[in-house]
Amino acid sequence: MISHYLRPALFVSHRHPAVMIGIALVCCFVISAWLGSEILSPVTMWHTLNNPESVMRTLILEWRIPRVLTTFCVGACLGMAGVIFQGVFRNPLAEPHLLGSASGASVGAAIALMMPALFPGPFFLPIMAFAGAWLTTLLVVSLARVARVESGFGLILAGVAIAALLAAVRGLIMLTLSDDAVSLQVILSWTLGGIQTPTWQEFFLFMLLTIIGFILCHRLARGLDILGLGSDTARNMGLDVTRFMHRSVLIAAAVTALAVVWGGLIGFIGLVIPHMIRWWLGPRHHRLMIYSALASGAALMVFDGVARSIMPPAEIPLGLLTALLGAPFFLFILTKEARR
């Protein structure tokens, strides 16, 4: 009898998602740490890590591992932002890149990078990125609302239009304000998507912010579940829909800004991974949030490893690689939605 009652609860665990995502995380971490401009065999890697005198060991521990972990956090932030945007707007195409949030964050970050003297200090860049992401998302949503197209492709069209405008603004800022102190090449590669390699202290700060972001995002899960039942039902169930949407967009913009500050513009991860998790585990948001964050982080670790190792010593911009996978998937979702 009890087993009958608990069948739905056990339904997911039949597929052992926690175990599977755990194995995937470990595998992706090892692969990403293994890949790079110099690919060592597992035996050499083992010997290198056990040799305290090795330069390669220092390189792996001080450079590659923090970078891989940072990549995981960037992916997790993008996955969470994708889940929130899709849930809030009930639009399967919504994600930070397509809604223009990431472009807004990049413009904010570009201003901060080009004019560091404006507000000297370590928090100027993340604050500007957050402000850019938030204001852009509000602008896109308002435009879609005015045009009464917020629930369909119109939202995405508004996002793409604003993203194109912001790309031009970013280009202008870079051309007019760049000087010897700021390398255009660095900013350009950052806008194409590329993970910053932090020190361990910087990584721990980023990880802390990501964990706070995760807690805030996961607290939205019930609201997103309720919103999926329809606005009227959500209101009747005690959800202040307008306030919830504003809060959700604010939090999604914050985690998008975090991802942009450390990873530049990386598209489609926030679109593809939440969809795959939804197909695997269903649409309930508390599960979706956790597993999308973990799976997005795991996937981005592998992408970053590939980006580092294809054309050594150069790196392929990470944003280009994710777009190669994401764009066909976007078209797939687009045609699927058009048939609905």
Added chain:
Amino acid sequence: MSTHIIESRKIHASAGQKLLLTDINLSVPQGQFVALVGPNGAGKSTLLKLLSGLVYADSGEITLSGSNIARMKPAEISALLSYLPQRSEIYWNYRVSDILEIHSATDSLSLTTAHAVFSAYDHAKAFDIEQLIERQFKTLSGGEQARVLLAACLISSPSILLADEPAAALDVSHQLQLLKIIKDRTSDGLTAIVVMHDLNLATRFADRIIVLNNGKIQMDGASREVSLSPALDHHFDVYFQRLSHEQQTILVPDFHSARPADELASTSKSTPESSLIPSPPLPETLLSVR
């Protein structure tokens, strides 16, 4: 303190220049099954949304259990009242168990506890939708979806149910099943205001019928009284033949008669040619009370 669980006083509501509801005064005691009927565009759905706090009136006051709805928090209204919308807006591919669990859980953490699962399964059993629990909502038939949505609405044991045409698009058997569930719950203290289009079902199940037309309450009374009143014909712009069978009044639209509005127009024009096609004779087993 008032004994009425729902009260509205001098409610006026409009959308832009269009007046939707005028001078709505309503008092509903606990445990009453009220059928809200009227022609399309009469303002039934608007009134239901006003009573559930989803939209606000231009003027007037609505109280739920003695509290002014305008001053109640969404969570307070939610604890008291369940609203079943006319059309399901469920977006994601939720399973039936998901929908029941989301309705039964009170916070984010309890979603994963056995409590929500137990509650969902117990409730599914009570509503005879146990066999649907693992299915995706969107794959269900209209009747199954209606039963699931009603079960979800009642899972938190609200004091008030406001349902907007829950029986629409259902076959007769499912209509009866659904309304019987609501009727049974009203015996246990649930107050239900249900928008209905089938006057016979309204007469059969409701304790009271409110007829809304042109944004005003035109008739309000016990089901049998309202269904027997000739004024009903004018509000629906159709003549009904009233048949009595086993103490039930059955309303049959008289397709052979002119519409009351046409008749009125022809009378005012004094057209001598206007003629009424006589109604066919009623079966002898039934007694016309018209």
